[in-house]
Amino acid sequence: LVMTTGGRIMNSPLVTLDEVEKKNCKNGSIKQELLDGCVPFSHQVAGHKKGTNNTGVLQHPDGSILKQLQPPPRGPRERHFYTQVYARACTDKTILDLQQHLPNYYGTWAPRESPHELYLKLEDVTRRFSQPCIMDVKIGRRSYDPFASKEKQHEQISKYPLMEEIGFLLLGMRVYQVTSDSYISHDQFFGRSLGKDTIKSGLMQFFHNGQDLRRRTISLIIEKIQNILHWFLSQSQLHFYASSLLLVYEGAYTPDHHERSLNSTCGSTGEMEEEAVEVKMIDFAHVFPSDCADEGYIYGLRSLLDTLEQILMD
Ligand SMILES: Nc1ncnc2c1ncn2[C@@H]1O[C@H](COP(=O)(O)OP(=O)(O)OP(=O)(O)O)[C@@H](O)[C@H]1O
Numbered sequence: 001l002v003m004t005t006g007g008r009i010m011n012s013p014l015v016t017l018d019e020v021e022k023k024n025c026k027n028g029s030i031k032q033e034l035l036d037g038c039v040p041f042s043h044q045v046a047g048h049k050k051g052t053n054n055t056g057v058l059q060h061p062d063g064s065i066l067k068q069l070q071p072p073p074r075g076p077r078e079r080h081f082y083t084q085v086y087a088r089a090c091t092d093k094t095i096l097d098l099q100q101h102l103p104n105y106y107g108t109w110a111p112r113e114s115p116h117e118l119y120l121k122l123e124d125v126t127r128r129f130s131q132p133c134i135m136d137v138k139i140g141r142r143s144y145d146p147f148a149s150k151e152k153q154h155e156q157i158s159k160y161p162l163m164e165e166i167g168f169l170l171l172g173m174r175v176y177q178v179t180s181d182s183y184i185s186h187d188q189f190f191g192r193s194l195g196k197d198t199i200k201s202g203l204m205q206f207f208h209n210g211q212d213l214r215r216r217t218i219s220l221i222i223e224k225i226q227n228i229l230h231w232f233l234s235q236s237q238l239h240f241y242a243s244s245l246l247l248v249y250e251g252a253y254t255p256d257h258h259e260r261s262l263n264s265t266c267g268s269t270g271e272m273e274e275e276a277v278e279v280k281m282i283d284f285a286h287v288f289p290s291d292c293a294d295e296g297y298i299y300g301l302r303s304l305l306d307t308l309e310q311i312l313m314d
């Protein structure tokens with residue numbers, strides 16, 4: 001195992017192989033051991049999948065996830081981003097504030113038998129959930145960076161011409177249905193099919209468990225996205241292109257369950273069990289230094305917040 005980083009190495013995540021295996025089995029994936037006991041990550045909803053040149057996202061036996069470094073310049077750029085964030089967090093308050101919105105970074109990892117094949121070792125954002133509902137949303141008005149060729153620009157624009165107007169694109173989601181104890185999944189083609197008139201109902205699907213619309217969950221997610229927006233409004237040193245937000249909430253948690261747990265704790269501890277949600281920024285292959293606010297990303301966050309607020313108002 002090779003662990004290197006330009007900055008601080010986070011404490012190792014404490015999850016047993018048993019827990020990882022149980023979770024993989026529970027979610028119906030066939031356990032398939034790969035490099036050094038790593039298995040395909042069963043909660044991947046978008047991004048590069050296993051193919052001739054990709055392994056897809058893997059899960060390490062310690063519970064962290066492994067994202068294969070993409071070919072240069074993207075992979076080294078993403079690695080540089082994470083190492084810089086960890087190296088500069090001690091001296092730069094803006095970067096320290098950014099850190100809380102990212103998965104923890106544990107350095108790079110390489111298989112014993114192939115030490116030059118590098119992976120980013122990251123916190124699994126879905127880890128604390130038993131039936132995680134997960135959505136990957138690409139944020140911004142442009143999903144290509146300032147150095148993209150005309151062909152790349154054209155290719156990216158043609159995938160979702162509405163990106164400039166809507167400011168975000170649903171790349172994939174998985175939603176737990178309490179009624180059938182199963183998951184509904186949507187891939188990026190679902191996201192691309194959504195227009196100005198349907199984006200709200202498309203987004204709403206992520207919060208519907210087959211029985212109820214998870215209104216409280218939407219409010220909690222809005223708060224987290226607002227915190228990220230505050231960070232973007234406070235900084236003018238980085239621009240993010242083709243980067244995503246990963247949204248996660250507990251599918252097994254229902255308002256009824258919450259009600260029952262409140263009734264049983266009231267009068268004893270008096271503590272309210274609070275529902276858990278996660279919103280983390282991911283995918284940093286196109287992050288660049290800058291000297292002005294990231295208007296494209298800010299536009300995307302505001303548009304996503306507006307749409308979530310409209311769902312709540314209905
Ligand atoms: N830290 C994480 N915790 C949990 N899941 C993650 C994490 N990072 C990535 N994922 C999962 O892996 C998927 C792909 O991640 P990511 O977007 O970083 O990959 P990518 O191959 O660079 O994507 P793209 O092709 O869009 O550039 C995400 O949609 C998510 O499901």
Ligand SMILES: O=P(O)(O)O[C@@H]1[C@H](O)[C@H](O)[C@@H](OP(=O)(O)O)[C@H](OP(=O)(O)O)[C@H]1O
Pocket residue numbers: 047074143156159188242285
């Ligand atoms: O959405 P799709 O159809 O899966 O297409 C991918 C998506 O546009 C990614 O954003 C892009 O990575 P970058 O943003 O890093 O360029 C990737 O490029 P790639 O195929 O060259 O890796 C595309 O394949």
